[in-house]
Amino acid sequence: MIEIMDLSKRYGKFTALDSLNLNIEKGSVFGFVGQNGAGKSTTFSILATLLAPTSGSAYVNGYDVQKDSKLVRKQIGYMPDFFGVYDQLKADEYLHFYGASYGIPFAEREKLIPQLLDLVNLSNKRESYVDLLSRGMKQRLCLARCLIHDPEVLILDEPASGLDPRARVEMREILKELKSMGKTILISSHILPELAEMCDTIGIIDQGKLVAQGSVADIQSQLRGERLIIVKVHGSSEKAVSFFEDDPNIFKLALLEDGASFQFIYKGTAEEQTELLKRAILNNLAITSFAEAETDLEDVFMEITKGVELT
Amino acid sequence: MKNLVVNPVLNKEFKLRFRSFKSYLGVLFYLLALGLIIVGFIFIESLSNNMQGFFKPDQSRTMFMVLSILQLGLILFITPGLTAGVISSERERQTLNIMLTTTQSSSSIILSKLISSISYLILLIAASLPLYSFVFLFGGISPGQLLTTMGFYLFTILVYGSLGVLFSTLIRKTIVSMVTTYGVTLFLAGGTAFLTLIFMQLTNAYGYSGTQPTNPLAYFPAMLNPVIILMSTFEPEMTNEITRSTGIEFPLWISYLISYTLIFIGAILLSIKKLRPNMKKG
Structure with missing residues (x-):
């Protein structure tokens, strides 16, 4: 058009x-x-x-x-x-x-x-x-x-x-x-x-x-090659945290306020992300939710245009 | 022609013009000014006839000339004010871009803008016609002379209006466009008269060698001057004097018509061309 x-x-x-x-x-x-x-x-x-x-x-x-x-x-x-x-x-x-x-x-x-x-x-x-x-x-x-x-x-x-x-x-x-x-x-x-x-x-x-x-998600991965993942578990999150911490593609893992959820930045491919989830299930982690966080477009925009001086 | 008659810009401009109380006030003050001058003229002339209170038919002719020149002055003063902002004010009001994205042609926009702005002036002139009846009351003027004068006004308004529209299209700011249009009007109405006088004086200064000296240079500013042209329709002797002085026998008013028609066409074509960006690929 x-x-x-x-x-x-x-x-x-x-x-x-x-x-x-x-x-x-x-x-x-x-x-x-x-x-x-x-x-x-x-x-x-x-x-x-x-x-x-x-x-x-x-x-x-x-x-x-x-x-x-x-x-x-x-x-x-x-x-x-x-x-x-x-x-x-x-x-x-x-x-x-x-x-x-x-x-x-x-x-x-x-x-x-x-x-x-x-x-x-x-x-x-x-x-x-x-x-x-x-x-x-x-x-x-x-x-x-x-x-x-x-x-x-x-x-x-x-x-x-x-x-x-x-x-x-x-x-x-x-x-x-x-x-x-x-x-x-x-x-x-x-x-x-x-x-x-x-x-x-x-x-x-x-x-x-x-x-x-x-799309917003495309742009984010295209520019940053990383996704923010939020994981929610049933019961204590300690075991799950120690499992995910060992993955080389995971960065900035942090517990969330509710105690049952944590988030991390994942830099692996989509296939690697699938494999990670499979392994987590096979390790009997009580995962109730494993999802990419909604993209904050403001952050994407700021990151893309950062340091640019307008004439 | 149908497009122009039912033109949306023209309709809108008429609607906006006559919804404003200022337009009616304008007509009122215009007629008041002309009326006061006529009454004042009659009063002064009556007093000057040995205080006898008479007003002679030959004085009526003088009054017609004074009235016509005065009206021309008012036209030359008002036309730039009405036309020099027609496009630039739309630009300043941020309505021009929207209008330009419609399918209306540039020629339709320019012509309807010109017609709508000068139609107010035509209304002023038409409204002043009853004042001319004073002249007919005392005699000394033919209806043909009145019609010629009105035709002359219409033509002059169109040309000066087109200059206003041109500068309004070329110049982004209305105030600058106004100043430019007034400047050009002043030059054409006053500057050319001054140049004509200078050239004629120069001719006379070197005119002691026996034969009648001529200087064609004086003809060109004279043919551009609307006041000289209007005066020459009342006083043919004035035309004869310019012919004697310049050696050019071609009628001055025809030169005026030709040169002003060319100015009008040039101004309108340039306005149409410059209204929208040149989108043609180089």
Whole structure:
């Protein structure tokens, strides 16, 4: 659905985007993670036909963003990280304006707008002036605007930034709904755990380069080659601890507060991990749970981008 | 044409313009200013006729000229203010990017922005028409002259408006765009008149050798000056003087039409080209 090949953007000597390669499947949700100035918004702007790349190519649904920019605009719904609204325009008129901008006839817009407002939980704000809405409501209205021409791809640049926790949850629920509708969503955010929950794939971008891509677990193992395992035993954990301590792939073993659980970092392969569990069972250890801990995406992100000085 | 009539940007701009109370205040103050000047002119002229309170038809013609020049001055003053922020203010308000990701063409956006902003000026001029009826009340002016003046205004507004739109597209900050547009307007309306005078004076200074000296240089700033062109429609002698002085017999107003049409086309085409990034692969 979205294909990016060797995409670069330079401003004089500054490289905002450095040979970015990316492939996003139809119907998937791709999360773009990176520090401020890493190149996320530059990538989104190029895909939204707002910025010409210095070199490389990008395709949306098979259309080249440079050669077929008008066709690309039909395919995408773009929500920038910062956007304004018109004073003295009502929510209904706001959506009518953008609907008309996509050439949607008035009668069709009249049917569409209530549905979209319902989707973003703003039905009761149809006659409200846009500039009087709260930030969260404006974000949701902007999302409704993105959907007015039923695009296949949504490019959402930090849609949850500046929102309070409740508004974030509402936004997340709407995005889940859109995902279930089969939209391909490209989203950037600093709220990493939320991305982990929502996205099929995550790309970490740093200084214009994609440094990691895959599921959260993939990225972690790809970059660290290690997993955090939590083991729970029935009764005393002493015997189990001494068994696991002897394994050369196990590091930083630590007992947890409940006394029956402990955790360690495992650096072996998946096959070795399976063998370890088999041996533990054969040694009559009363293991009730042996599981990889949920990945802390913040930690992964910090580790990947650590020590990088932004220019 | 249908696209322009039902253009969403045009509709939105009209809606926003006339929802603002400031727009109505603008019309009020514009008419008040013009009305005060007309009444003041009649009052002063009546007093100057040996305090007899008469107002002669030839004075009515003078009043029409004063009113027309004044209205041109107001147009040249207001047009940059209305047009020099049409694109840059959208950029500053962070609404431009969203508009540019819609399927509207750049030409549609630029033209509808221009039309919506100058239509307010056209409203001002149309609203001032009843004031011109004072002139007809006293005689001395033909309806044809009035129509010519209105056509001249419309054309001039379009050209200066297109310059405002151009600078608004090229320059990111509205304030800088405004200053630039006012600067160019000042040059075209005042600077060219000054240059014309200088060149004509230079011609006269070396004009003692017997034959009538000519200097074609004065023609070019004169053909760009809207005040000179408007005056020449009232006073044909002025055109004759420029023809004598420059040696160029080609009608000044046609040169004005041609040069300003070229400026208009150039400004609009450049605005359309520069609104969106050049996405063509090199």
